[in-house]
Amino acid sequence: MDPLSAVFGALADPTRRALLQRLAESDATVTELAEPFAMSQPAISKHLKVLEHAGLISRSKVATARYSHLEAERLREAIEYMERYKRFWSRSFDRLDQAIAAFTAMQQTTTADEPATENNGKETTDD
Amino acid sequence: MDPLSAVFGALADPTRRALLQRLAESDATVTELAEPFAMSQPAISKHLKVLEHAGLISRSKVATARYSHLEAERLREAIEYMERYKRFWSRSFDRLDQAIAAFTAMQQTTTADEPATENNGKETTDD
DNA sequence: CGCTTTCAGAACCGAAAGGTTATAGATGGA
DNA sequence: TCCATCTATAACCTTTCGGTTCTGAAAGCG
Incomplete structure (x- = not known):
């Protein structure tokens, strides 16, 4: 494991x-x-x-x-792992709202072809 | 759960x-x-x-x-839990050595009655 | 309307988890 | 030497876990 x-x-x-x-x-x-x-x-x-x-x-x-x-060592590693994600998470907080908004807009116009999972280059989540 | x-x-x-x-x-x-x-x-x-x-x-x-x-909220709770223990852990680092030393001393003198798990009131670990 | 896509649920399976009791190996003490 | 204590292991049982396939409901599309 x-x-x-x-x-x-x-x-x-x-x-x-x-x-x-x-x-x-x-x-x-x-x-x-x-x-x-x-x-x-x-x-x-x-x-x-x-x-x-x-x-x-x-x-x-x-x-x-x-x-x-x-x-303590292994615990420290686990804490570091979780804190790394905490960074990501604070950034990805409102993504669902964004996705819904984009989808709704797409539905209403019935013309756009953008996928719902838009990732408009605003963030570069390198690790 | x-x-x-x-x-x-x-x-x-x-x-x-x-x-x-x-x-x-x-x-x-x-x-x-x-x-x-x-x-x-x-x-x-x-x-x-x-x-x-x-x-x-x-x-x-x-x-x-x-x-x-x-x-993020639940993760934050988990991180807090772990960090709380990290504090304890840094304090309890050399306890085993202490216990072994105490036991060895007891064995050598063959007179002391102190239990091996000495907890000489040095810390008040209330939670 | 009929078809396709997205997803969850049911039924099933093998393996792992978490507990039990019984037992055996060390080790110190009388 | 014999006994008591501490601990791990073995064997066993029941429940949970992580996966599968099959099916069905909901919703958009031609």
Whole structure:
């Protein structure tokens, strides 16, 4: 799976977000993490594996205990991805209205041949 | 489903992210959106429904065409969520090392009773 | 009116997700 | 050495996901 899908997929589950929230307080073992949830220990272990796979946490064995702790790098990437789109989105805000207006005008005149998805060179959305 | 799970779940699929990327250029109809993908039209319609459910796009029927366009609000919420955690994460960076050090010290002295998950009141992480 | 285009919905399918219980491997303690 | 604890894995089940094909409704066009 691509890294971005892994990160977003990991964040898409409320239990996993709660685990991250708990880990923001301090590193913790599996039993400590499992305690507040109405869920079995293997279920928590699975969630931790998903988070680890996504790069959102790292894990280290100390004795029998296995500590999880947060990793910021992957999240930073995901945030950057989203902010990149936020830029685009603010620009594409009223495009639907424009398209409808163009279409309506076309209908009324019944002469123009412009496609409804007009892209009149006003923006150069290079990435 | 809670809104945050819906947004992250929607972003967890590469096809849906590509759809958003395409929509960042301009609003588009289902056929236009489906064209570059090696995928049937109903599949694209399903993806659009997921994006709409997550609040990431809105849709409007003009004639037979149905235009999709991006919505920024939900994304902004998701970004805020992630940035909130980024703050926590930068603080909890070296906690594992601390825990290991504390545990090792405990092992070596074989006298201390401090739990490994020390949380010595240094931070008040209220949310 | 009849045809074509655009799109959504239904029915179906295989794979993945999210949970369970039972078990086994490490490891520390009595 | 024997026992208790911590954790991962295996096997299993049910639901969701991501895709398909087929069909039908809505709307413009000749």
